[in-house]
Amino acid sequence: MTASPLVLGIETSCDETGIGLVRGRELLADAVASSVDEHARFGGVVPEVASRAHLEAMIPAFDRALATAGARPGDIDAVAVTAGPGLAGALLVGVAAAKAYALGLGKPLYGVNHLAAHIAVDQLEHGPLPSPAVALLVSGGHSSLLLVPDVAAEVIPLGATIDDAAGEAYDKVARVLGLPFPGGPPIDAAARDGDPAAIGFPRGKYHDGTLDFSFAGLKTAVARWVEARQAAGEPVPVADVAASFQEAVADVLTAKAVRACREHGVRDLIVGGGVAANSRLRALAAARCDEAGIRLRVPRPRLCTDNGAMVAALGAEIAGRGLPPSPLDLPADSSLPVTEVVVR
Ligand code: KG4
Numbered sequence: 001m002t003a004s005p006l007v008l009g010i011e012t013s014c015d016e017t018g019i020g021l022v023r024g025r026e027l028l029a030d031a032v033a034s035s036v037d038e039h040a041r042f043g044g045v046v047p048e049v050a051s052r053a054h055l056e057a058m059i060p061a062f063d064r065a066l067a068t069a070g071a072r073p074g075d076i077d078a079v080a081v082t083a084g085p086g087l088a089g090a091l092l093v094g095v096a097a098a099k100a101y102a103l104g105l106g107k108p109l110y111g112v113n114h115l116a117a118h119i120a121v122d123q124l125e126h127g128p129l130p131s132p133a134v135a136l137l138v139s140g141g142h143s144s145l146l147l148v149p150d151v152a153a154e155v156i157p158l159g160a161t162i163d164d165a166a167g168e169a170y171d172k173v174a175r176v177l178g179l180p181f182p183g184g185p186p187i188d189a190a191a192r193d194g195d196p197a198a199i200g201f202p203r204g205k206y207h208d209g210t211l212d213f214s215f216a217g218l219k220t221a222v223a224r225w226v227e228a229r230q231a232a233g234e235p236v237p238v239a240d241v242a243a244s245f246q247e248a249v250a251d252v253l254t255a256k257a258v259r260a261c262r263e264h265g266v267r268d269l270i271v272g273g274g275v276a277a278n279s280r281l282r283a284l285a286a287a288r289c290d291e292a293g294i295r296l297r298v299p300r301p302r303l304c305t306d307n308g309a310m311v312a313a314l315g316a317e318i319a320g321r322g323l324p325p326s327p328l329d330l331p332a333d334s335s336l337p338v339t340e341v342v343v344r
């Protein structure tokens, strides 16, 4: 294997079918097909619908990625795939496809961790990751703080949500406010016209001394507040509720991320996952890191939400170091622990 292998990355852990092509740390193609519109009327991702959509989108996305990169299947040096965590049926589609490509091309297969891939993708934009770094991963499925001595080999959990993920809270609050699914982008937009200090929503676990999060209480507080207005026959100030909710989320996420850096003597913070696309989270993280003397790295929004490039980026890091591949009977593991960067 060369130090800059051409790696195919396959992501199917939730509702995005992602096919990425990366050479070393250079992004060549990032084809994403989302089934989000098919889930919108249910207000959340329906696993069976997602699995079927992955099956239909896989080969066209593969063809699109190769065409964009100007590459042929025979040019691929290694195949990387999200082995977990994620929706079991959805993961299976990607893992089966990856095995077929690896076997057909006669190339090594790397079953990788979705969370580590969310971190590794930053290398495509900002170069090699500093060691150690702290990563804040916030998406529809996870909210975690991680210590990252080496994204290809060692990721240590520092804290995580004890109930809802941050993105899940966005999606649920959006529903309460009558905004579409997924809730992050419309709340982000509505909040621009609102006052973040209008309503003092609770900041769960803010002062508990841990690096864990809790968003269930916040979500319930927003729902109760909105219901009370409606019961009184008063209009709901959507922009103020959105801004105040968003402020509570960004406040607690950034406060704990900075604390994690301080406690572990780390100078570099990486923020990733779909919620890292949030404008207030990005702004507050920048301000607080600046104040604390922490260097902040956040990939551009398109690389924050689920995609195949992140899987290819992690695969390229692992394969480029000559680390051993996964077995061809690699299982999909819906609850793959974050400490398992690559499945062996
Ligand atoms: O990483 P991702 O694409 O998929 C998962 O692994 O879950 O994250 C999706 C989540 C959704 O909950 C969505 O509402 C949230 O990311 N999201 C945002 C924004 N864009 C997407 N949340 C807040 N602000 C945004 N601008």
Ligand code: ZN
Pocket: 114, 118, 139, 273, 274, 305, 306
């Ligand atoms: Zn994700």
